[in-house]
Amino acid sequence: MQRLFPKGSDDNSGAIKQISKRNQKTMTSxxxxxxxxxxxxxxxxxxxxxxxxxxxxxxxxxxxxxxxxxxxxxxxETTLKVGESTVYPGAYYLSHVLQLEDYFQKNHFLKLGPRFFFGDGRGLFQERPELGLSEFPPFPESYQIDRGxxxxxxxxxxxxxxxxxxxxxxxxxxxxxxxxxxxxxxxxxxxxxxxxxxxxxxxxxxxxxxxxxxxxxxxxxxxxDPNFNAVWFRVQGRIDVSDFVPIAERSWHDRVPENKRYYSTNHLCGEGYWIWLIPLASGHTSIGIVAKEEIHSFKEFHTYRLAYKWLEKYEPVLANALKEKQPADFKKMPKYSYSxxxxxxxxxxxxxxxxxxxxxxxxxxxxxxxxxxxxxxxxxxxxxxxxxxxxxxxxxxxxxxxxxxxxxxxxxxxxxxxxxxxxxxxxxxxxxxVTGMPPTSLFFNSNSLLLDLDKKEEIGKNNALMSQLAERMEPFF
Ligand SMILES: Cc1cc2nc3c(=O)[nH]c(=O)nc-3n(C[C@H](O)[C@H](O)[C@H](O)COP(=O)(O)OP(=O)(O)OC[C@H]3O[C@@H](n4cnc5c(N)ncnc54)[C@H](O)[C@@H]3O)c2cc1C
Known part of the structure; x- marks a missing residue:
């Protein structure tokens, strides 16, 4: 390890000596x-x-x-990159910290929160337990981003x-x-x-x-981590979960009026996997399969042909909606998680x-x-x-x-x-x-709190309590 990038250590005895020595003038080239x-x-x-x-x-x-x-x-416009769905802290960063709210309102879809469909993907879609919003909340907002x-x-x-x-x-x-x-x-x-x-x-x-x-x-x-893999692709046009359920199923459709489910990041969840469906303002729908290797081997879905076959087996309703479509792109990412x-x-x-x-x-x-x-x-x-x-x-x-x-x-x-x-x-x-909110509060209160060591102690105490509680809850889930 080079000393240029010394590992974080608890020994701060040298901290003062290590204060960056640049003179205090404003920097310019x-x-x-x-x-x-x-x-x-x-x-x-x-x-x-x-x-x-x-x-x-x-x-x-x-x-x-x-x-x-x-x-x-x-x-x-539609790049091979992923990272299209935002949640509140990231959206807040883009809209407020970076002052891009107007740009997002004009050029990207407002997101109707995350939405989850659990249970068996092989049954009737309207019978899957669903968790998600019925209406756009008044605040805070998040977006579906066209990365390009x-x-x-x-x-x-x-x-x-x-x-x-x-x-x-x-x-x-x-x-x-x-x-x-x-x-x-x-x-x-x-x-x-x-x-x-x-x-x-x-x-x-x-x-x-x-x-x-x-x-x-x-x-x-x-x-x-060798246990988690993903593939994704985009198709032209709207792949809408509302089309997976017959119009006659009124109570299902009325629960989220005007087919607004499309604007959520829809997650189709099964044992060991989930699939995302994200609407993009460019007119594409982004679709990804993410799975745990121990339950769904990457070999089973790492090309578009295999991914489609895999969908036919585990999520036949989605596979059927993709039948006439050709992917605009396809990318695989084995072992995506690291620190x-x-x-x-x-x-x-x-x-x-x-x-x-x-x-x-x-x-x-x-x-x-x-x-x-x-x-x-x-x-x-x-x-x-x-x-x-x-x-x-x-x-x-x-x-x-x-x-x-x-x-x-x-x-x-x-x-x-x-x-x-x-x-x-x-x-x-x-x-x-609820427990994911504490780091967000650092932004919502003031961006400059993050490295303010005095204030951070105060916030740290509350976060530490929440963290301890979260650690005890984790095994319960
Ligand atoms: C399966 C999956 C799904 C995801 N979904 C989401 C999501 O829904 N929402 C979300 O917020 N995040 C999501 N992410 C995370 C998101 O993709 C990343 O956080 C984001 O793309 C990271 O951006 P980046 O700028 O670090 O990397 P990149 O966007 O990859 O940018 C790296 C840049 O470096 C350039 N570059 C590389 N090498 C060189 C070189 N030698 N010289 C010069 N330039 C170079 C490249 O051209 C590129 O422009 C997802 C990630 C995965 C794996």
Whole structure:
């Protein structure tokens, strides 16, 4: 392990010594000779990198930021990427922290919460126990996101705010500086060019997704959980659960009027698996199969042909709705869940989004974690500007973020064998909704609470009580 990214430790005796030593002037890019030294280099401009660049610019407009991505100018509306469904913390981050509420209202579907259909997928659809909202709640809102559309918009908005965007640009290496005042070096190559280039920055952020570049380089990654796999695809047009039930079943249809179930993230849950159906404003429906290896081997559904056969067996009503359709894309992701031993460092490094951790897609926590991680990085950089960033704050940030990820992973993974059981899952869903709120309160109250160690103690006490209770409830479910 390099000392550049020391493991979070409880020993904070060196904290004062490790206070970041930069002078307290506002950072802006410096020109040394003909070299620009940026304040922040964000490697990878997917959802995590782009949202971080926006948050940094909103909070500190003078920061000089370069964002590099290997993708070119054209991002397809419907990309192969997942991460389309948001829940309240992630949606709050996008709408309010990033000030994108108008954009979301105009360009993406409002989500009618998550909706679950439990029980046996082989019977009549209207007989499956259902958990979900009947009406859009007055607040808070969440969205179904077309990733391609959002990433295009964020690139544009970031450019307007002065972020230097480098497209078609592949990061080859990151040379980490060993001295507090010396910048890190990012080595990259531009598409169709036969040479490598270097850019330098005080902070370097790995937002390059599942490649987990820095984590691997520094030996911080934890192995992927081999037990959980997913595939997903998009089909043109509306695949609507309301069409799975005959119109004559009035009471079923009246329970959620005007076929609004379509706007939920619909989960078809069976033993050891769940399937998502997400409506997209582009006119596609996103469909994914997520399953536990011990119950449903990945080999049974890892191509579209096999996935369709698998659906015919376990979810024949959905298979029938897909009969005449061809997938617009298909992607598989075995062993999608992993964690890390560290994501933030006093040495001006961080890994955000999938470059850091990913617990599980059930409950759609991806955007929430991006929001929490980005906010912690933003605060760390702000504290660094003021010369106030300490090892203790970094340790707290790592501890908060990693324990949240690991608890989400454990709690969700434990439920796969009972996903078809309506009574257990309903109680668990409501319980998780309530206990999942404490981290959200950090945003709802004030974004700046996260690294405020005094206030965090206060919040920490209440969260600790909730955490202890949650640990006792978990085996019960
Ligand atoms: C099955 C599944 C379902 C999910 N569903 C949801 C959901 O419903 N809701 C939710 O919130 N989250 C969901 N997630 C999580 C979500 O997908 C991630 O949180 C999100 O996509 C992470 O974004 P990112 O920016 O970290 O990674 P990416 O979006 O993968 O971005 C990484 C970027 O880095 C660039 N890059 C890679 N290598 C290089 C390089 N060498 N040089 C330059 N650039 C590079 C890529 O081009 C890309 O643009 C799901 C995840 C899985 C596995």
């Amino acid at each position: 410096q020109n040394k000779g003909n070299k620009t030294i940026y304040d922040v280099a964000i490697c990878g401009s997917g959802l995590a990198g782009l949202t971080l660049a926006r948050q940094l610019k909103l909070n500190k407009p003078n920061l000089s930021i370069i964002a590099l991505d290997r993708l070119g100018e054209v991002i397809p 559309h959002l990433e295009k918009e964020l690139r544009l908005l970031n450019q307007q705010k002065g972020v230097e965007i480098k497209q078609n640009c592949s990061v080859k290496d990151i040379e980490l500086s060993e001295e507090p005042e010396k910048p890190h070096k990012i080595i990259y190559s531009q598409k169709d060019e036969n040479k490598t280039n270097i850019c330098e920055a005080r902070w370097v952020i790995d937002a390059m997704g599942r490649r987990r570049f820095l984590q691997k380089k520094l030996g911080l990654g934890k192995p992927n 890390s031993s560290q994501v933030f460092s006093i040495n001006r490094l961080a890994t955000v989004g999938d470059a850091g951790v990913f617990p599980d897609p059930f409950y759609s926590p991806g955007m929430n974690l991006i929001g929490y991680g980005n906010s912690l990085v933003t605060q760390a950089i702000e504290l660094d500007i003021e010369g106030k960033l300490t090892q203790e704050q970094i340790d707290k940030a790592n501890n908060f973020y990693l324990s949240l990820n690991d608890k989400i992973a454990e709690s969700i993974h434990n439920t796969y064998s009972v996903l078809n059981r309506p009574v257990i899952m309903t109680a668990k869903f409501i319980w998780d909704l």
